[in-house]
Amino acid sequence: MKTIKNWILTGLLLMAASTVFSQGKITGTLIDEQLNAGIPGVNVTIKGTSIGTSTDMDGKFSLQSTVATGQIVITFIGFETKTIDFSVKNGQTIDLGAIRLTEDTSQLDEVIVVGKGIIDLAKDRKTPIAVTTIKSSEIVEKVGSSDITQTMVNSPSVYVSGQAGGFGDSRISVRGFQQDNTAFLLNGQPINGMEDGKMYWSNWSGMSDIANFIQIQRGLGSSKLAISSVGGTVNFVTKATDKKEGGFVSTGVGNDSFLKTTAAYNTGIMKNGFGVSVMMTHWQGEGYNEGTRGEGQNYFISFGYKPNDRHSFNFLITGAPQEHDQNFTKRISDYLAFGRKYNNNYGYLNGKYVSERVNFYHKPVANLNWDFNINSTTSLSTVLYASWGRGGGTGNYGSSANKRYVKQLNPITGSIQDTYIDFDQIYDNNLADADGIGTNSNYAIRASMNNHEWYGIVSNLKKELGKNLNLNFGLDLRTYNGDHYRQISNFMGLRGWSESRPLRDNTHVVPNPNTLPSQSNTVTESYNIDPWHAFFNNAAGNQKIDYDYSETISYGGVFGQLEYANDNFSAFVQGAVSNQTHQRFDYYDYQEEFQDSEKISNIGYNVKGGSAYIFAEQHSVYANAGYYSRQPYHDNIYLNFTNQVNPLTENEKVLGLEAGYSFKSRMFTASLNAYRTTWEDRVVTTSGVQAADGTIGTTPVLAGDVIFTENQGVKQVHSGLELDFVFKPLSNLDVKGFASVGNWEYDGNAISTKRDENLNPLEVTETDLDGGKVGDGAQTTFGLGTRYEFLPRFSIDADWRYYEKLHANVAAKENLELPSYYLVDLGISYKMLVGKNKQNNVSFRINVNNLLNQIYLSELTSNTKTTDNISSSNPSLGTYQSNGRVYNGIADGNFGYFGLGRTWNASIRYNF
Incomplete structure (x- = not known):
């Protein structure tokens, strides 16, 4: 045996x-x-x-x-x-x-993604979300002379507005929620404003040059942080130090004297593990509308170091100093009279162009990423980041009655009206001032400064608990200090400016010069608004005017996620909790011992969960739910830009529900998503002093009583369906499409409550908004795009988009609906192989946006009906309709913007 x-x-x-x-x-x-x-x-x-x-x-x-x-x-x-x-x-x-x-248009470009555990991408979590990914090649091709927001227009439930304001002044809404309710992340770090949650795209004018890809996560998204992703999350992932040596030089031109040049080089990861990537850009242009000139630069430096397979480091610093002149909304009648490019924010002084409204800013951002593979089942990703912002915006200072305009006849209204600023007359009036020291009876151009320093760390530990179970947990710490003041940028012929004010204490809501000490100061220095100069030169304390205050905001949070996934099923649960503290310091309007406000702390949290199931290999379904308790923004915590604490603020409540289905095959992929998001418990409060004895409601009040007015935001309910697909019937033909049908409404009544100092209600006023449409975003959109390669490396692409059910950006039960419109964009690309072994190439690109030159209203900020009287004080003048003052169904007294007409840009790029 x-x-x-x-x-x-x-x-x-x-x-x-x-x-x-x-x-x-x-x-x-x-x-x-x-x-x-x-x-x-x-x-x-x-x-x-x-x-x-x-x-x-x-x-x-x-x-x-x-x-x-x-x-x-x-x-x-x-x-x-x-x-x-x-x-x-x-x-x-x-x-x-x-x-x-063959390139896969549904995937990301070849990138070295640093901070892999920090950057929450849809592909890193098995349970799906509603997502659109925009690759680097598409960003480079299609952004042209536009803001980076232009690359997002072919996404469902995304609406881009504000482009007519000037370079960098665009805005986006996601599922009907504005930018302060959409989270924006750069390499995993939050970049929404800490004070108000807003985004200013002029600060990120170089994003199109440095972005490897953009991922728009609509709805709950995959972010593990306790961030304000009510509408969604937009991830910008920048370039890092590339594996291969190479670089490129490019130049582009466009309408209205636009010019842009870029040069970049990277060493690749060398044998010693080090690598460096550098890029520099300069751009300039006159702007599509009158008086919207702009100029700026962009720099990007990345140092990579990979000592071994376990550790990877990357340090980068990037910035985009810029200045651009601005255009604000105007009546439709003004556009019809003076042209759709009309802007009244500029004029001429001795024949030289001068703009009253200039935005200028320089915001360097630095981050250090460390990826650490601890062992085969555990990894740690950490990013340390910082940003330093310097700059602001200019405007008139002094009584508005001292501004002088060139007067012209408006043939639409039949009246003589102010148009362009007459700087020559303003200058002469100032020269005639007896002592040359300006007061409120003069005119100067001021700069409202918004400087800040922001430091933070985000760290995430990922642990494989088993073959199908992963755990993530980490921390998110941030501290922010902002400084706000005004300085003179142009005295316009004066040699100084003088003003005085009473100094507040903590017992007087409105300072009374008869009971409080006063202080006067005279400023004699003016400051250059060049963004490079402004970054290194701050006004001295005795050279500040109007206001001078700062705030410190600190944030600490922890987060975690547990996900189970096998070949056909996945489920996750995640949560985060954070504490946010605020304190304000007012150096201009308060006596020294009262300059520091009370420190306020608020706790917020979120919890999300969901699951997905794959069946028949090509089909999958998912469902997610999430709840947010979000802290109020800093600007709502302190009343009327004073140190007075708002006693009525509370956390906002957000509930999100979503479900979806997707199909994937070699030729065709598609996804259908449904969502419902509710947003409530928003509170905005102002305060004032009763001017005379009287009553509010039925309660007697005395002169000098402090009265709080609490405006409780009505509940919003946003629901809808979204479809997007990619079809590749031939190897040289791509077809993409999207559709979104939304119903974004107010629910209930808006409530305004007046309270006394003890917060007792005095009077409650209700405004019926129930069923009113939320504005500033098209609720119905359709889009279709195609790309066809006629010859090797020669292609043409076109995108068609349709917008409907776009309402004015106001809260009203009967909100004004703008006319629907459609746009067509066209692009042509050619890539020529050059150099030894044809490994280098020269690429050519031409874009024509709004090819058919459609004339349309892109947004309105008022709600005037055609049946409204032209003059509320003189009804005998009749209505807009009876006077024939109607444009495309809209009363011409409404304020807003026309969209951009036909624009173009062309570029050439040498890759080596």
């Missing part, structure tokens, strides 16, 4: 040895179909085994097979996965030759 066992064991060993030694070599070269060049770093594996390798710098690979027949699986970010059958005999070497890979 023992002998038989030995023979059986020997036979098994021989069979195993035969299997081991029955192996052959497989080689090949992977080629980028677009560039006709080898692709380094591509993953090549034998399906069903652990055997794999990656291509070298020339795209070549070689691996040993332990099976005689099988399949080679080729995967690489940014390219379609490819599977190739093979058959190899014992000891044989087979060469698969040149294998051409």
Whole structure:
């Protein structure tokens, strides 16, 4: 028996040895179909085994097979996965030759994503969300001379407005929620304003140059932080230090004298583990509308270091100093009289162009990322970040009656009206001042400064608890200090400015000069508004006017997520809790001992959960739910820009529900999403002093009593359906489309409550808003885009978008609906291979936006009906309708913007 066992064991060993030694070599070269060049770093594996390798710098690979027949699986970010059958005999070497890979438009570009555990991307969580990813190549091609927001227009439930204001003044809404209710992240760090949650795209004018991709996560998103993602989350992921050496130079031109030049170079990761990437940009243009000139730069420096397979470091600093002149909303009748590009914020002084409204800012951002693979199941990602903002916006200072305009006849209204600013007359009036020291009876141009310093850290630990179970937890710490004051930027012929004010204490809501000490100061210095100069030169304390205050906001939060996922099912639960503290310091309007306000702390939290199921391989469904208790913004905590604390603020409540279905095949992918989001318990409070004895409601009040007016925001309910798809019927043809149908309404009554100092209600006023439409975003949108490659590396693309049910940006039960409109954009691209072995290329791009030159209203900020009287004080003048003052169904007394007409840009780029 023992002998038989030995023979059986020997036979098994021989069979195993035969299997081991029955192996052959497989080689090949992977080629980028677009560039006709080898692709380094591509993953090549034998399906069903652990055997794999990656291509070298020339795209070549070689691996040993332990099976005689099988399949080679080729995967690489940014390219379609490819599977190739093979058959190899014992000891044989087979060469698969040149294998051409096709770019996958649904994936991200080849990037080194630093802070992998910090940047919450949809692909990193198995349970799906509603998401749109915009690749670097699309950003470079389509942004042209526009803001980075232009790249987001082909996404469902996203509306871009404000473009007519000037460079960097656009805004986006997601699912009907404005920017202060959408979270924006840069490499995982929050970049919404800490004071009010708003975004100012002029501060991020260089984003199109440095972004590797943008991911718009609508609704609950995948972010683990306790952030204000009511409408959604937008992730900007920047370039890092590239693996390969190379770079590019580019130049572009466009309508209205637009010019942009960029140069970039990266060393690649060298043998010692170090690498550097550098990029510089300059741009300038006259702007589409009158008086909207702009100019700026962008710089990006990234240092990478990978000492071994466990640690990876990347430090980057980027900034986009810029200045641009601004355009504000005006009556439709003004546009019709003086042209759709009309702007009354500028004029001429001695024949030289001068703008009263200039935005200027320089906001360097730095972050240090550390990725640490602790072991095979545990990894730690940490980002330390900082930003330093300097700049602001200019405007008139002094009584508005001292501003002088050139007067012209408005043929629409039949009246003589103020148009362009007459700086010559203003200058002459100031020169005639007896002592040359301006007061409220003069005119100067001031700059309202908004400087800040912001530091933070986000760290996430990921632990694989088992084959199908992952745990993430981490912390989010931030501290912010903002300084706000005004300074003179142009005395307009004066040699100084003098003003005085009473100094507050903590017992007087409104300072009375008869009971409080006063202080006077005279400023004699004016300050350059060039963003580079403004960054390093702050006004001295005795050279500040109107106000001078600062705030400190500190934030500390913890978060966690647990996800289970197998081949067909996934489920997750995540939560975060945070504490936010606020304190205000007023150096201008308060006596020294009362300059520091009370410190206020608020706790907020969120919790989210969901699950998904994949069936029949190509189909999947998911459902997610989330609840937020969000702290109020700083600007609502202190009343009327004073140190007086608002006693009525409370956390806002947000409930999100969403579900979806997706289908994926080789030629066609699509997703359908449904959502319902409610937002309530918003409180905005103001305070004032009763001017004389009287009554409010039925309660007697005395002169000098402090009265609080609490405006409780009505509940908003946003629901809708979203569809997006990608269809690739041919290898050289891509078709994309989207649709979104929303119903965004107010629910209930808006309540305004007047209270006394003891917070007793005096009078309650209700305004019926129930069913009123939420404005500033088109509730119905459709889009279709196509890209066709006529010849190798020569393509044309077009996008069509339709917008309907766009309402005015006001809260009203009968909100004004703007006319629907559609836009068509066209682009042409060509890439020419050059250099040794054709590994370099020159790319050409032409964009024409609003190809058909559609004339449309992009937004309104008023709600005047055609049946309203032209003059409320003189009804005998009749209504807008009776006077024929109606444009496309809209009363011409409404304020707003026309959208941009036909614009174009062209660029050439050399990649090496």
